Amino acid sequence: MSEASIKANHTTYNLQSWSKQRGLNPVVIEKAEGIYMWDPSGKRYTDMSSQLVNLNVGHGNKAIIEAIKKQADRYCYIGPSYASEPRGELAKLLIELLPDNMGKILFTNAGADANENAVKIAKMFTGRHKVFSRYRSYHGSSFGAGNLTGEPRRYPLEPGIPGFVKFFDPYIYREPLKFGSEKEASDYYLYKLREQVIYEKPDSVAALIVETVTGSNGVIIPPEGYLQGVRRICDEFGILLICDEVMMGFGRTGKMFAFEHFGIKPDIVTFAKGATCGYVQLGGVAVSKPIAAYFDDNFLSCGLTYSGHPLACAAGIACVNFYKENRIIENVVARGAELQEIFKTLKEKHKTVGDVRSIGLMGAVELVKDKATREPVVSYGKDPEGVMKKINGKLAAKGFMTYTHENMILVAPPLIITKEQLAEELQKLDEVLDEVDRMF
Ligand SMILES: Cc1ncc(COP(=O)(O)O)c(C=O)c1O
Structure with missing residues (x-):
């Protein structure tokens, strides 16, 4: 089936959860392996939310x-x-x-x-x-x-x-x-x-x-x-x-x-x-x-x-x-420590990063307009200009797939992620945060 038909079936016949249905433009996934997914054009995406924080072992586990x-x-x-x-x-x-x-x-x-x-x-x-x-x-x-x-x-x-x-x-x-x-x-x-x-x-x-x-x-x-x-x-x-x-x-x-x-x-x-x-x-x-x-x-x-x-x-x-x-917990402890360190650097570097919190491979970056007042970039349910959607879109354009909640970006990759893969993805987050800094 063509990419356009798959998308058309989805938007015509599926009610997509937690969404207004008009204007949806879901990514079509052709194949997935480990922490990666590919669309029909061959563009690679990294699953930085483990889908809905459930795909701990990644895709395609034999x-x-x-x-x-x-x-x-x-x-x-x-x-x-x-x-x-x-x-x-x-x-x-x-x-x-x-x-x-x-x-x-x-x-x-x-x-x-x-x-x-x-x-x-x-x-x-x-x-x-x-x-x-x-x-x-x-x-x-x-x-x-x-x-x-x-x-x-x-x-x-x-x-x-x-x-x-x-x-x-x-x-x-x-x-x-x-x-x-x-x-x-x-x-x-x-x-x-x-x-x-x-x-x-x-x-x-x-x-x-x-x-x-x-x-x-x-x-x-x-x-x-x-x-x-x-x-x-x-x-x-x-x-x-x-x-x-x-x-x-x-x-x-x-x-x-x-x-x-x-x-x-x-x-x-x-x-x-x-x-x-x-x-x-x-x-x-x-x-x-x-x-x-x-x-x-x-x-x-x-x-x-x-x-x-x-x-x-x-x-x-x-x-x-x-x-x-596969000693998955040991990997989470090691990668979790790296995530925490990089998060700390992101908080110091970016004026819009108010707080970073993580435990193991579960992290959130909280975005604020002002570090002193801690005013969030959007409050819950009040994002008429779609600010968080825009930020998420910038991440997706770099192939960093996750979801946001209120003023937060969730970072929860599959627990099999390697040191190099994690560093590569967090570099993308860093670059998007540079853009977010310029937005506020
Ligand atoms: C903490 C927690 N409890 C319960 C649920 C509901 O699980 P399900 O969507 O499998 O019904 C979720 C889903 O995200 C969750 O995060």
Whole structure:
């Protein structure tokens, strides 16, 4: 099919997510390999967002493709109540990767329904109904997960689900209060959170869900002591702590799961994206041993036709083995340190770079009109001149493919990226930031 026909079919018959449909001009991808993609004219693009921060192992991974093919030859589908080798094996592998308090896994289709099922499980286990989540968070776009989400992607779902309560994140860069240390900031946010829990009637609160490290809302890394304090508040009031590891899980931050950086053990972990890197979609909910034991004698009222789809589980097993055998986490730690260094230089050099934040290979560059006032180049939902789209277009013209959110450029390449490739791509970012400096 010609490039023009592929594009015409897309724009005529597909509703493209998170977009006004008029004027869309998507890039047609002819082939993809590793961190690169090519359009039909042969132009090469670098996948600097790992698609939607899910394609951790890059495109065309032979081991995963072979595992899917092998399973497809055996059988493609079997219902969740049958014992299937890939479903059981992947659950075992994941439980072995998770902290020792974890008991069992419920597989889902993706991240949003993982979070919704986590909330359902928390409600059944505690007999309570309220759920705390943060404003600056994204937990999925389906009805329940969209209501957990705090940022404006929640608005079309309003009025929201009763009992879903929001609290503020420790977003220190945009906090008008000035703190002497990270610890001081954590103490402040934790004091406010504890007070809010008390005002919401603690024995009505089933769970508190956090993106362990906030992802698409700007890579907000918890300050020192914050998540440990959240864990303490949950323990004090018998609230379950759910860590949404959909974006950060499976090596993105330089640990298999992001909560490992902070020395906490969640009661429930949700995951998706990097579990299968998009080769076949899969999500899941890992629950602690006490929660798993509760359902020995209590009915688990959760179910999905495709829970633990054999092809997805086969991809998941191959993916986890690939992470281990190819020392992917070690690469993330090394490349992550280089990314942090180059980010620092970009911040010093460019007048429009207000802040840079990164952990492992998850980074954000926050663009401002003025470093002193920290005024963002655009505020959320208010970019009538399409400034961020223009900036993203400049990156794309150089073959640096990523996405932006509010006034931020996300940098999240596949975890297999090499030192040379990373340096080459960040040079392109540097050049575009020179142009951004001239725009303001
Ligand atoms: C932290 C987080 N949770 C949940 C989701 C939703 O996952 P999915 O799009 O697979 O439903 C996302 C997607 O970006 C995410 O980043």
